[in-house]
Amino acid sequence: xxxxxxxxxxxxxxxxxxxxxxxxxxxxxxxxxxxxxxxxxxxxxxxxxxxxxxxxxxxxxxxxxxxxxxxxxxxxxxxxxxxxxxxxxxxxxxxxxxxxxxxxxxxxxxxxxxxxxxxxxxxxxxxxxxxxxxxxxxxxxxxxxxxxxxxxxxxxxxxxxxxxxxxxxxxxxxxxxxxxxxxxxxxxxxxxxxxxxxxxxxxxxxxxxxxxxxxxxxxxxxxxxxxxxxxxxxxxxxxxxxxxxxxxxxxxxxxxxxxxxxxxxxxxxxxxxxxxxxxxxxxxxxxxxxxxxxxxxxxxxxxxxxxxxxxxxxxxxxxxxxxxxxxxxxxxxxxxxxxxxxxxxxxxxxxxxxxxxxxxxxxxxxxxxxxxxxxxxxxxxxxxxxxxxxxxxxxxxxxxxxxxxxxxxxxxxxxxxxxxxxxxxxxxxxxxxxxxxxxxxxxxxxxxxxxxxxxxxxxxxxxxxxxxxxxxxxxxxxxxxxxxxxxxxxxxxxxxxxxxxxxxxxxxxxxxxxxxxxxxxxxxxxxxxxxxxxxxxxxxxxxxxxx
Numbered sequence: 001x002x003x004x005x006x007x008x009x010x011x012x013x014x015x016x017x018x019x020x021x022x023x024x025x026x027x028x029x030x031x032x033x034x035x036x037x038x039x040x041x042x043x044x045x046x047x048x049x050x051x052x053x054x055x056x057x058x059x060x061x062x063x064x065x066x067x068x069x070x071x072x073x074x075x076x077x078x079x080x081x082x083x084x085x086x087x088x089x090x091x092x093x094x095x096x097x098x099x100x101x102x103x104x105x106x107x108x109x110x111x112x113x114x115x116x117x118x119x120x121x122x123x124x125x126x127x128x129x130x131x132x133x134x135x136x137x138x139x140x141x142x143x144x145x146x147x148x149x150x151x152x153x154x155x156x157x158x159x160x161x162x163x164x165x166x167x168x169x170x171x172x173x174x175x176x177x178x179x180x181x182x183x184x185x186x187x188x189x190x191x192x193x194x195x196x197x198x199x200x201x202x203x204x205x206x207x208x209x210x211x212x213x214x215x216x217x218x219x220x221x222x223x224x225x226x227x228x229x230x231x232x233x234x235x236x237x238x239x240x241x242x243x244x245x246x247x248x249x250x251x252x253x254x255x256x257x258x259x260x261x262x263x264x265x266x267x268x269x270x271x272x273x274x275x276x277x278x279x280x281x282x283x284x285x286x287x288x289x290x291x292x293x294x295x296x297x298x299x300x301x302x303x304x305x306x307x308x309x310x311x312x313x314x315x316x317x318x319x320x321x322x323x324x325x326x327x328x329x330x331x332x333x334x335x336x337x338x339x340x341x342x343x344x345x346x347x348x349x350x351x352x353x354x355x356x357x358x359x360x361x362x363x364x365x366x367x368x369x370x371x372x373x374x375x376x377x378x379x380x381x382x383x384x385x386x387x388x389x390x391x392x393x394x395x396x397x398x399x400x401x402x403x404x405x406x407x408x409x410x411x412x413x414x415x416x417x418x419x420x421x422x423x424x425x426x427x428x429x430x431x432x433x434x435x436x437x438x439x440x441x442x443x444x445x446x447x448x449x450x451x452x453x454x455x456x457x458x459x460x461x462x463x464x465x466x467x468x469x470x471x472x473x474x475x476x477x478x479x480x481x482x483x484x485x486x487x488x489x490x491x492x493x494x495x496x497x498x499x500x501x502x503x504x505x506x507x508x509x510x511x512x513x514x515x516x517x518x519x520x521x522x523x524x525x526x527x528x529x530x531x532x533x534x535x536x537x538x539x540x541x542x543x544x545x546x547x
């Protein structure tokens with residue numbers, strides 16, 4: 001009796017082991033010349049395959065526990081290879097068309113792969129997953145000769161690729177945790193998209209539509225970086241985003257364009273960069289950020305052969321560049337330090353150049369060039385909290401320069417419809433104020449130089465030609481104003497050396513000349529000339545009184 005009971009118990013245990021080790025495979029073939037190979041090692045692995053058509057091939061290898069493979073092949077000469085190792089990996093495949101190929105390799109726990117190759121011909125998909133809870137979905141719909149490659153290493157990564165074009169390529173590489181990639185290629189030809197993510201919780205999206213020969217690449221190294229790329233209706237455009245650090249955001253958009261290029265590089269934390277190019281050709285935009293919490297935005301619309309460059313080294317810098325409907329314009333911003341603010345706006349112009357360079361802390365620069373040809377505007381700022389403003393509209397061959405080295409200086413230049421004129425401001429010191437304005441002038445010059453504290457200088461030139469005005473101040477709390485209203489060939493020069501000096505000159509007419517020299521303390525001078533060919537010379541200084 002005991003022997004019989006022991007035999008029964010042994011049989012029950014053995015049968016239980018057999019049940020626990022049962023693998024299941026169903027292969028259904030309709031048509032001709034199909035091939036199916038299934039190799040299952042382990043427990044509770046499941047394979048279900050349907051082949052219909054002519055010459056489809058299947059190769060499934062399952063090694064582990066609870067892996068699932070479900071595939072449906074319809075058409076001609078489609079190929080599917082699957083390798084699953086470890087536990088509860090899932091692979092779902094649908095092939096309809098001809099000469100599609102798919103290769104999936106899963107190693108780990110609960111990785112999921114979905115591949116849909118519906119319609120079209122000669123599409124290929126490769127998915128490599130190592131880790132746990134990774135998710136990959138590849139949709140190749142009514143496409144021809146599309147290529148998709150996905151590599152996931154880590155956990156909770158997600159990749160989505162949709163291709164509906166011809167001869168496009170999409171590559172995704174994810175190392176880390178909770179990274180997200182989404183690539184869309186709709187009605188495109190020979191477009192290329194690449195996403196590389198190393199770290200955690202990075203997010204990248206590339207959207208390519210109705211274009212051809214476009215390239216988009218996103219590289220993310222760190223945590224919680226975000227990148228969005230749009231390339232629509234264009235051809236031969238290139239867009240590259242590189243992010244290294246944490247919580248950076250980059251946006252690049254090219255629409256209805258040809259042969260344009262965008263480059264964005266971020267190294268640090270909490271940086272923001274945006275670059276847009278619409279309806280133009282051969283435009284170039286470059287943004288590089290090295291530091292933390294920097295902001296940069298560049299926009300180029302409707303123009304051709306325009307260039308924008310922004311380089312930020314430091315923290316909390318802000319740069320905005322906008323170029324619209326112009327050609328061969330250049331705008332550049334260099335910010336080194338902290339809390340700088342720079343704005344450049346160029347519209348409708350041709351071959352204009354605007355450059356702002358900021359060093360130190362808290363500098364403010366704004367340049368506007370609206371229309372005009374061959375104009376140049378430059379701002380250089382050193383030290384802290386200086387402000388510089390340049391405004392030029394419908395000028396030709398005009399030049400404006402502002403150089404500041406000190407603290408809390410303010411400089412402003414405005415040139416409206418000038419031809420061949422030049423305006424310059426140089427400030428060294430603290431709390432100096434300089435203003436220059438030229439309206440309808442031709443071949444005129446206005447310059448202000450200040451060194452010291454609390455100096456104020458202003459020049460106004462209106463409707464004059466071949467005239468020049470110069471103010472030089474060295475010392476503290478000096479004030480000078482020179483106005484040349486009408487005429488041509490006028491010359492005004494004011495030199496102040498010392499403190500609390502004041503000078504005012506006004507010339508209305510032609511070929512007038514005024515020269516004011518002040519040295520010392522507390523001098524006052526007023527010169528007004530109306531007419532032509534007048535000359536005035538004023539010299540003031542402090543010294544011993546001669547009896």
